[in-house]
Amino acid sequence: MIRDIIFFFFSLIPGASQMYMGLFKRGVQLMVTTIGSFTLLLSFNAEQLIPVICVPLWFFSFFDGYNIRKQIAAGKTVKDEEVYSYDIFLSNKKFVGFALLFLGIIGLINSFPSSVIISLFGVDFQNVYWSLRRSIVPLFLIISGAYLLLKSRKIDGKE
Structure with missing residues (x-):
């Protein structure tokens, strides 16, 4: 119990x-x-x-x-296996690139309207600081997604 x-x-x-x-x-x-x-x-x-x-x-x-x-x-032997293999991500760089690009764009869209646009028209410097700080991760995701997509195109073009 x-x-x-x-x-x-x-x-x-x-x-x-x-x-x-x-x-x-x-x-x-x-x-x-x-x-x-x-x-x-x-x-x-x-x-x-x-x-x-x-x-x-x-x-x-x-x-x-x-x-x-x-x-x-029930007496069955259960192996300690991973739920998913990491090879999926390593072999599908194009998919991972699109996913990172998509998530980065969503994050960037969510961070900009509330604070950057207001700050650009002269409300407060602190709003600009926080909005740029919230935009770093989405920008990183967009850049890394674009890099993976470009890299996968070069590999596809060589083969």
């Missing part, structure tokens, strides 16, 4: 229930993916994408923990 309650509370934290069962690769990957995507979305002003990206990751982690627990209870 106590183990069920402890497991439930661990399953509320993405990846913690997997690590509780000894599946550290899977648990750490789920935890880093969920918390990392939440942090990145907040850092480049795309809070509206949190329900689209973070909530499904959290639900997947929750139900994956219970599914693995059921398999272990």
Whole structure:
């Protein structure tokens, strides 16, 4: 009974229930993916994408923990495998470039209207400072996405 309650509370934290069962690769990957995507979305002003990206990751982690627990209870051996392979990102640079470009543009659009336009017309220098500070991560994403797209075109052109 106590183990069920402890497991439930661990399953509320993405990846913690997997690590509780000894599946550290899977648990750490789920935890880093969920918390990392939440942090990145907040850092480049795309809070509206949190329900689209973070909530499904959290639900997947929750139900994956219970599914693995059921398999272990049935006597099956569960391997500590990653949820997804990092090779997907390394081999699809064009897709990653488009994703970074898209997320950067969303972050830039979200950071500009509220403060930069007002600041350009003479409200306060502090608003310019904070709006430029909020625009650094989206600009970095746009530049890195464009770089990956250009690099993937050069590779496609050579082959």
